[in-house]
Amino acid sequence: MFDVDSLVSDCQTALADPDPQRTVREILLRTLRKPGPVADALAGNEGGINVVFNSPALTVLNVIWAPKMKLLPHDHRMWAVIGIYGGAEDNTLYRRGAERIEPAGGRLLHDSDVLALGTDAIHSVANPERRFTGAIHVYGGDFVNQPRSQWDPDTLLEQPFDFEQIRKAFAAANEEWARQAGQDLDEATF
Numbered sequence: 001m002f003d004v005d006s007l008v009s010d011c012q013t014a015l016a017d018p019d020p021q022r023t024v025r026e027i028l029l030r031t032l033r034k035p036g037p038v039a040d041a042l043a044g045n046e047g048g049i050n051v052v053f054n055s056p057a058l059t060v061l062n063v064i065w066a067p068k069m070k071l072l073p074h075d076h077r078m079w080a081v082i083g084i085y086g087g088a089e090d091n092t093l094y095r096r097g098a099e100r101i102e103p104a105g106g107r108l109l110h111d112s113d114v115l116a117l118g119t120d121a122i123h124s125v126a127n128p129e130r131r132f133t134g135a136i137h138v139y140g141g142d143f144v145n146q147p148r149s150q151w152d153p154d155t156l157l158e159q160p161f162d163f164e165q166i167r168k169a170f171a172a173a174n175e176e177w178a179r180q181a182g183q184d185l186d187e188a189t190f
């Protein structure tokens with residue numbers, strides 16, 4: 001059984017630990033050992049950032065990536081733990097250079113994988129698959145209201161984070177997938 005309220009409550013309890021990020025990582029590893037029940041509860045077929053819980057000290061998101069979508073580089077300015085319950089999430093990590101950021105490795109996550117990101121982490125995310133990816137993202141702070149940065153994906157120059165632009169990126173990815181799915185259906189039908 002998976003219960004999202006229990007997950008949130010476990011994460012809240014973890015905040016009292018000396019190393020809450022480490023504890024949250026263990027919680028997500030344990031929760032996602034069997035991703036099926038989590039997917040049953042949280043999976044969706046529309047890309048978006050769904051806020052499960054938000055407080056000044058903790059944010060829990062159910063992030064659904066549209067097929068093939070890419071999200072530009074951004075930071076969080078708080079620790080984060082990402083766990084996958086269905087699909088794949090390709091994380092590219094960056095380090096700050098003199099003027100712009102530079103790619104610095106990455107990690108492709110699949111079902112049950114968990115990635116911990118430090119306070120200074122900068123990453124971009126892509127869904128490499130032709131299906132929706134579902135992920136639980138836990139942040140050690142107020143992810144919704146924290147002022148932070150994003151980087152232009154072409155120039156890799158820093159800009160203020162723009163939630164509206166992110167919302168539009170999800171909407172565009174959903175539209176693109178609906179268009180492609182419609183084409184696939186046409187091809188299959190005719």
Ligand SMILES: [Fe+2]
Nearest residue numbers: 074075076123
């Ligand atoms: Fe992120």
